[in-house]
Amino acid sequence: MARHFDFPGGIHPPARKQRSAEAPLRSAPLPSRVVLPLQQHIGTPAEPCVSPGQYVRTGERIAIAQGMVSTDIHASISGWVRSIESHPVPHPSGERASCIVIDGDDKDEWQRLPVLNWRQSHHAELIERLRHAGIVGLGGATFPAQIKAAIGEHHRIDSLVVNAAECEPYITTDDVMLRTHADDVVEGARLMAHLCGAERILIGIEDDKPEAINALEASLRASGTDDDAPIALRVIATRYPSGGEKQLIKRLLNREVPSRGLPADIGVLCHNPGTLRAAVQAVREGRPMVSRVVTLTGAAVNRPGNVEARLGSLMCDLLAAAELREAEVSRLIMGGPLMGFELSHTEIPLVKASNCLIAATQDELPTAPPEQPCIRCGACETACPAGLLPQQLYWYARSHDHDKAELFNLFDCIECGACDFVCPSHIPLAQYFRAAKDEIRFRRHEALKAEHARHRFELRQARMEREAAEKEARRQARKAAIRRRSQDQGLSEDSQPTETTDNAANAVMEDDIKTLRIAQAAARAAVKKAEKALARASETGEGDIDDLEVQLATARENLRTTESRLSAAREARENAS
Template sequence: MQLHRFHGGLKLAEETDASTRDPVLVMGVPSRLIVPLGQHIGEAAEPCVAVGDRVTKGQRIGQSKGYIAAHVHAPTSGEVVEIADHAVPHPSGLSAPCITIQSDGRDDWGETRMEPWLDWDTRDPRKLRQRIRDAGIVGLGGAAFPTAVKLNPRAGQRIHTLIVNGAECEPYISADDSLLRSAPEAVFEGIRIVAHLLGVERVLFAVEDNMPEAMRALTETLPGELRERVQLVSVPSIYPTGGERQLIKVLTGQEVPSGGLPADIGMICNNPGTFKAVCDAVIQGRPLLSRIVTVTGPGVQHPRNVEALLGTPFADVIAAAGGYAEGVDRLVMGGPMMGFAVHDDAIPVIKGTNCLLATRPQDTPAPGPLMPCIRCGECAAVCPAQLLPQQLYWQARAKDFDATQDYGLFDCIECGCCAHVCPSNIPLVQYYRYAKNEIWAREKERQKSDIARERYEFRQERIEREEREKAERMAKKKAALKKKDSSADGDSNENSDKQAAIQAALERARARKAAKAGDAVEGAATEQADKAAATPETHTEPAQSGERDSTDTGDR
């Protein structure tokens, strides 16, 4: 197929022959494993075991809570003896929460192992994606981005091309080369699973032209059912061809938009080790517990690739490669371009550990004195992201972080090409990392401020709402009381009217009764007078003193 060329880049010495002479050495189980809870991009996992618990191999010991996160599993069986901060592989050299497991030597899986899915091609893609998430798989090329998230494009995004990134362009690193030589079948099986999950139309498998043994192994083991969809492509070993955006440019001629992702142009790119991990999780029910690490450099007695359990101290991994050579003064995790020095070989292997590089003073001479920028433009000529490193340097130095973003700071992949060719020995990448960290820190502070403001506004709104509801309740209560009082007054008036009516009726009844009584007395008097008139008068004796005639009307 026709290949394309990305801007800039460097042709560097390979230095991989020493580490690829021997097959991959599978290390034994160390007596003690230190397993960091944050081995990936995103939110660190939270411990789901306690000190004193016995764990089995593959048991989940770190539970991820967020979306961009990954679970952590016990690399072997044993007892949890400590959950505390330990030094971890990081440029800052800071400590982070880790779970320490004392191995019992049995390497027992117990009953926690996931069920193997030999019928994975009949499974729903969502269940396959969940299995990958349950296995704690992240990108094994060094970025360590959670794979389940990467294989879950946004709604409406159609993925038509899957890219296998077998380009190890950085000197000394040969982990993928050794994997493709020793386990190509597992890599192809993982490709089949992911292609089924995404429903892709084609697979582009890129291998650098300095990896002939790996290309031969892939050609001989390519399954028949994949021959129509998978295209093996030999790409030039120009640093940094292994960069995701640069490899897509080389294979397809397309460019990932600034600030965008390969999924935005219908592509997803993964490392061969990631595909093998997917195969192990789905076919064998095995979570991500180990990885291949290149142990190399002039400071190692017997450079080679070893498969080490996650949590294995660097010192044990170096010992598996024959130990240190005399005069070693520096141990680097990663390659000479993008790796970083560690200050203690008790630091454990994590999911992103692809290389341990030991060097002596004569192998890495100190850079010359720092001098002012002479504006030669060499940095811009080799920048694979087509940025202006000189401008980024000036703006970062002036702490004008808005301007650094205007110049595309976050498109920088920190490959180190600019610093490598700078005649003034300016540590350009360090300035870019400083600017990025400052921007991230300020963004976090802004988010905290926004959250605090939102909480304050919500509280004020709640208080106002409660006061408003209280006022409404009081108004309703007053209205109800007023209505009740009005009803009571109406009832009282009605009762008064009734009482007045009754009293009036009683008065009328009394008046009628009194009138009737008066009529009766008057009638009786009239009748008596009539009788007296009809009776003849007779002489009678005068009444005694003090007595009156009973007929005296005054006595009636």
Template structure:
């Protein structure tokens, strides 16, 4: 069944898919050494559970984390932990992440798996998906458990994304045409899990082999196979939703807010295997393609496998390799070396030659042709966003819905001036995210400062109240002493030395000095501990003076 809905814009680049579809999916040989990054998903890395020298089994958890934009990773094979240290990972910036390195023992011995219990509730099944490290395998890497739980109520429509619209990538197409039963089983597992009213699988019309296989496998299941026109970027989540349902996700909203849940077909297979077998995500299907490879195709390889291991197995010619791209040519990014690990989101590796991927021409000034606006699938104004981003006016770009940009690269493709528009948009987004992060940190610091000031003022008021109470008590004692002295006969004054009233005054003054010194010591212990020794020495001096004054007064009373 086709669809009568559409989305704006889009382009028709050469798909270059046939070169990687000539053979069935191949099993990649197990490498001697695997490198498993702790972060292979959107969000934060987990906490390491293993140590260097420890023996691990296939499927054993290597990290743990709480649900909420994070996912654990698992041992892709049995072996020995040889290192836990930073290592360069596949990323546009070539950054390093904490990785766990495993020396494979060749036995590939699995740990005991725990399938999800049949009586587990929906939250129990969500947590099971979290424990087995299931994330979006279409390239985004969003933790599946967190995406499923975003919806407050059961979605009306469950969509499995099999469009795979970007050129060169055929991993999902190979999965659908060769393992359609697994895809339908995954769709049914997800459908039952989320309780949607309808389940649709969207697939482009240039994948006839996969379409026929899925239709055959879906007979009698209630799952609908919806065919959409081949046009990039029909595989974008919001674009596919619009194609299949006619619903446009408003700016700032999520599909879940509209009662729609979208998942990749490979993710659905991983969900089904997780629930039924307890199997964690330790391998994935990846497209190996490009003219620098003698044997392009799709391979199923363990997570953490060094890229050069699979590339050389596919006949990589290093002398003709000009660009190594992870992902597609429009949304992917260049890798600086082949010595990087395969990760969960690596759906494609393109080993391109200089003829296939020549260096981009020198950008020319914008000629205001408007082609970028016509190609934009989310109805943005790329030309206007470019002016703001290039001028550093990032706030203005945000007001023009910069964050609605899906970074599909369609505007780059049609730009006659060869402007790297998407790079400008990514940079502007990064600046805005950093500004928001710094603002949040500043707000947090200000809040802490204000709370500290309020606490100090409250403590100061309490100390002042205690000081006033001591002063009142002291004045009360002085009044009582004076009254007692007035009610008794006055002794004859001493022949020499200070009189009794003077000695009493000296004693009271010394006692007040002691009390004040004690208060200063107490306050210093709370606020400036380094000043306590000096203040304690002063306190001891005042105590000695008080003791001398009391002795002098006692002597005077004895002589009297």
């Protein structure tokens, strides 16, 4: 029997999974209208490629990925594009974002991508398919799948971990989907192992999912392939947050992801079951990501369960189909009760990150009591699965002492909420930590923007000084040529220059072309440097990706400008000759 390891801390909150796990997976009604945000993934928002009034089919691309960390967006129903407008989206602050609104025609006409055989296709073709199919991580992070698939080019991956732990209360998305589509998940794991070069596949699942475990065992017995990486099913004891990728890697492999590091740094790649199923559907069936499985649950819902719903469906429609009793809803939460966030209303769309909707009554999830002073009991430290000191981080976050907070590894916090759960003073510790992280990121982003602006200003000043110097040199050359001609022929300086002046002007042109060639080489080097910095940031997760993409765009624009000036200078030389 395989040996299991452990991680520090953890808690055992009430699971409350039974109501939604009892019902089989069902399909949600086809929506009459969908609202599709342009950013349903980490990275740069996609750019719309449709216009109002245009007819689109289900699966047709309606927004194109921008930059390295981005994915395409696809129509989730067939119909007409109504508008591209700002609309409320799922976010703790209730913010609005740019969305494409589509009115359906109830026909659900599809436009699929070409079917591929992943065992016979080139890696580059498969990675592009994941990008163009809009596949992202469905465990909550929504990281573009094509980047993980290509990570074997930069890291040696020996183990692919399928994270089927699903440890947070209420959520049963993976559990019910594995019972129904275990074969797809297993094939998706083989596909991803094939792409990243993993030598083995480990499926980690908690022991409170017996039906999913049985379905996986049956699928593994039926799908054994000698040429593929071996797959091992590891059943672990239920404890929150075993579903954190660092915690699951520790339990399965006894490896620790370094501080501020990634699983790839220790040869591991993690994927959610829903992501694997979506990936294999994109390759095998040419099906873009236009739907996802979501848990609809809570005491205020008469018909809890898991439904496969089209992206962009309004949450009010999904909850109405689950027979929501609106008068009894006290809290509406997207995600789990520990890591999710409350929604102010239900007129917002289902997105790729939406794995659960909890309509809770006051008795079920009562409002948190008022925050009390910390009594220094140390319970948060005992419960922390990352081995941090939440009490110390709390003081630093509250006093905005960000340097000290980072010194105590603030960014290793996975925001699981275990410290909140055990705190007798009801301090929302994870909220403090999240706010401190956002403030640090904002400060860094502003510093990078200021540095970038300073760099652009210095480049502009240098360019203006260089152009002024070149202009003055040309003026002096013309003046000297006229003076020499006047001395030789006894003419005044106002006389028209002849061959001597032309030769001087040509010499100036050659100097201009030489200077522009040097500037062109420097601009090309700047573009390569910016591309490398962006690729490194995409792999490690460190650095401001948006700012790096701006720097790359600026470098490319500078290169285009320099090449245009060089081309104009060469053309002027040819005309002069």
